[in-house]
């Protein structure tokens with residue numbers, strides 16, 4: 006998106022290929038998963054965002070290879086020729102070689118993941134309400150979040166608030182406030198990119214919300230009945246994976262060198278070594294900052310790389326060479342529920358309400374579209390006053406007849422016949 010926007014009005018024909026029709030603001034996905042926001046509040050159709058840009062063609066297609074010999078991208082709807090190729094296909098969950106855990110411990114990357122998790126979380130309370138066996142009821146009302154990075158911390162805090170506040174008056178057989186939320190982190194502290202003092206404040210805030218924080222303990226097993234930490238079993242029906250990511254398979258498409266997380270090792274101008282016209286940016290690229298350390302997989306890195314690349318391509322068009330990419334770090338923010346957050350902006354370290362206000366303003370500012378900004382601000386204002394979580398809808402419980410594969414050809418025939 007940043008590259009395409011940066012090439013607006015320039016003599017380039019841009020084809021933007023995405024397997025989803027929407028641009029998604031991932032930092033607020035956890036709010037959809039915990040019923041604070043609706044999917045449309047944090048996503049916008051790509052066609053709509055770029056509708057005013059005459060030199061961009063948007064294509065809904067899934068890429069599954071690149072033929073570098075002839076300069077073509079291979080998609081599920083055919084091949085697309087390119088002169089210059091930018092790959093920004095992001096990252097997905099990683100289960101450290103235990104891919105079977107994906108079945109029991111879904112992660113959070115897409116809108117579908119978020120609505121699925123929302124259904125799982127809300128259904129756990131619904132099933133507990135009807136459950137007569139106290140052990141099973143306890144199991145249903147236990148939520149395990151694996152991974153103490155920003156997503157895990159945000160999820161754990163939001164589930165605790167949902168249980169303690171928004172749902173508290175709605176059930177009669179269970180007391181949702183007794184729900185157990187366990188956050189498991191293998192490192193000795195949560196939010197490791199932040200300073201130790203801020204990490205400690207985040208842990209304290211989580212515990213104030215009623216989250217049980219288990220540090221220095223790695224999950225050794227996940228199953229439909231719970232998780233295991235060494236010799237300790239935690240019975241639960243809801244496990245959420247926020248522990249690791251793996252880059253998209255772009256490295257394999259290009260047969261390029263990658264790091265352990267599958268990120269393509271790119272040159273300082275973000276091109277792939279040996280391919281001066283192919284660039285990899287964002288979560289799929291392994292790039293280093295001025296201190297030689299690997300840049301984190303966060304939105305500002307991806308956006309700055311996209312903006313840089315657009316400028317570099319324009320400079321190239323004019324026969325100039327752009328300087329190498331340099332990342333400007335404006336700081337990090339993480340929230341731990343309503344009113345609590347931490348912020349690390351250079352030497353400025355904030356926590357509590359001031360950090361939460363900064364977090365809220367930053368997230369509203371970076372959302373795309375006036376409608377989204379307005380509805381999110383309104384929603385947050387409302388839930389700040391009332392503790393309500395307005396998007397507590399359980400959807401997708403029943404498959405529709407037309408979702409069965411057997412009826413699909415018939416539908417196609419109908420549509421072809423008009």
Ligand SMILES: Cc1cc2nc3c(=O)[nH]c(=O)nc-3n(C[C@H](O)[C@H](O)[C@H](O)COP(=O)(O)OP(=O)(O)OC[C@H]3O[C@@H](n4cnc5c(N)ncnc54)[C@H](O)[C@@H]3O)c2cc1C
Pocket residue numbers: 022023024025027028029030031032033034035066067068069093094095096113114155156253286287288289302303304305307
């Ligand atoms: C839950 C969550 C919370 C986060 N919170 C924060 C935060 O608070 N702050 C922050 O800075 N960062 C946060 N991030 C990270 C941030 O969202 C990413 O670093 C950023 O989105 C990376 O941008 P990208 O363009 O590389 O990839 P993405 O934004 O993931 O975009 C990749 C695009 O490629 C498309 N795509 C993928 N594969 C294919 C294919 N084969 N064919 C066609 N299209 C494809 C996808 O549909 C998607 O539109 C969070 C991420 C997640 C998942």
